[in-house]
Amino acid sequence: ETGPGDRADADERADRLAELDMRAIIHPHTTIGAPDEPVIFTRGEGAVLWDVRGKSYLDGTCGLWQCPVGHGRAELAEAAAEQIRRLEFYSSFGDYSNEPAIRLADRLLRLAPPGLEKVFFTNGGSEGNETAIKLARLAHHHAGRPERTIILARTGGYHGMGGGSLAATGIDRLRQGFGPLLPDVEFLGRPHALHHDTDALVAELEQRIAELGADRIAAFIGEPVLGVGGMVPPPPDYWPRVQEVLRRNDILLVVDEIVTAFGRVGHWFAAERYGIEPDIVVTAKGLTSGYIPMGAVLVGRRVLDLVDGAWFPHGFTYNGHPVGAAVALANLDILEREGLPARASAVGDRIAAGLAPLAELDHVREVRGVGLMLGIELDRDASGVQSGARADGLIVRAAGNNVIISPPLVITDDQADALVRLVCEHVAAVGN
Numbered sequence: 001e002t003g004p005g006d007r008a009d010a011d012e013r014a015d016r017l018a019e020l021d022m023r024a025i026i027h028p029h030t031t032i033g034a035p036d037e038p039v040i041f042t043r044g045e046g047a048v049l050w051d052v053r054g055k056s057y058l059d060g061t062c063g064l065w066q067c068p069v070g071h072g073r074a075e076l077a078e079a080a081a082e083q084i085r086r087l088e089f090y091s092s093f094g095d096y097s098n099e100p101a102i103r104l105a106d107r108l109l110r111l112a113p114p115g116l117e118k119v120f121f122t123n124g125g126s127e128g129n130e131t132a133i134k135l136a137r138l139a140h141h142h143a144g145r146p147e148r149t150i151i152l153a154r155t156g157g158y159h160g161m162g163g164g165s166l167a168a169t170g171i172d173r174l175r176q177g178f179g180p181l182l183p184d185v186e187f188l189g190r191p192h193a194l195h196h197d198t199d200a201l202v203a204e205l206e207q208r209i210a211e212l213g214a215d216r217i218a219a220f221i222g223e224p225v226l227g228v229g230g231m232v233p234p235p236p237d238y239w240p241r242v243q244e245v246l247r248r249n250d251i252l253l254v255v256d257e258i259v260t261a262f263g264r265v266g267h268w269f270a271a272e273r274y275g276i277e278p279d280i281v282v283t284a285k286g287l288t289s290g291y292i293p294m295g296a297v298l299v300g301r302r303v304l305d306l307v308d309g310a311w312f313p314h315g316f317t318y319n320g321h322p323v324g325a326a327v328a329l330a331n332l333d334i335l336e337r338e339g340l341p342a343r344a345s346a347v348g349d350r351i352a353a354g355l356a357p358l359a360e361l362d363h364v365r366e367v368r369g370v371g372l373m374l375g376i377e378l379d380r381d382a383s384g385v386q387s388g389a390r391a392d393g394l395i396v397r398a399a400g401n402n403v404i405i406s407p408p409l410v411i412t413d414d415q416a417d418a419l420v421r422l423v424c425e426h427v428a429a430v431g432n
């Protein structure tokens, strides 16, 4: 039982924390010196979060897509605690290793699309893409083609915040003020399932390769389904056709599955769904469901043949972290045991059907998505939907004109229906 006095204490504590936060923390993607009052979360369970004031929220984005198994899994806490008690960490540089990392690498390679044969661990997605870009360049360099340095990327693509991963990110508002970025990155148009524009995109790819010279291009990097760029699935023939052009020109294919791997689009890897045969797959987020930061870069045979014998002076202190690996193994157990990739398809279809009528509204350009990667594109900034829904206890994310919806894979049918109802209400509310 809590009384009015307890509530006043809780509010005072919340106010004090908020004030301290605004004074002490620079949050990602905010205006420095002009902080917003934070929502301070204290607890989570499944698809629900609670803040320090006791308000509950339905988590319609699972943070930044990182949490397929949902919040509050004691099993993952236990896996971490047990590993910390045994051995918290030792470097994986050189010839040091640890058992959870070894077991995780083996398990990932058995789950992954065919042809991926080795794993390089990281702390997250950006580091994974830095690693992929460096590996792709090194592969050609070591094979006696050092002039193959260009990375082909796509407008609207998001690959992270590091030197190379930001350079490959095709979203202008994220790049401004940080130049000059890594040179030799060239942008192509993005695919769009609803526009069936594969012919034009393949023609553009061929033309750019001809202009730049295939012998100067190291790799092509892309997300199977654009995430931050607006939850845009490709036409079904896009990836097989792009891949054929890349193969013919000896250009490596780096697939950024940081959002899509581990079930979100109904398969363990989106590469399976879209018929992609990647040379490198970059993962993070869902690998540990975000309980601990960790990523994994899966490297294919073509790359391994090219870099065979090359010295690789690359690594981050916490590579192959045993606690991260122990959590990842327990997380994969949950995904498997509960059949969550299939669940993503089923509940994703239910939510998509509920959102479909929004397409009739004048200010809605498109409702789209696959599995539990859903997006609604408006003809205006979507931040009003984010703030309105949040006031009513639903978290969705505004990215430019897009409303991003990507709940944990464990979201129940009732929660999914509540999400649909609130999204429909708040998208309608920002119309004229």
Ligand code: PLP
Binding pocket: 064, 123, 124, 125, 126, 127, 129, 158, 159, 160, 161, 223, 227, 228, 256, 257, 258, 259, 284, 285
């Ligand atoms: N690539 C994609 C497709 C992402 O969505 C993200 C993060 O949202 C990243 C890369 C960067 O990952 P991280 O933030 O873990 O560095």
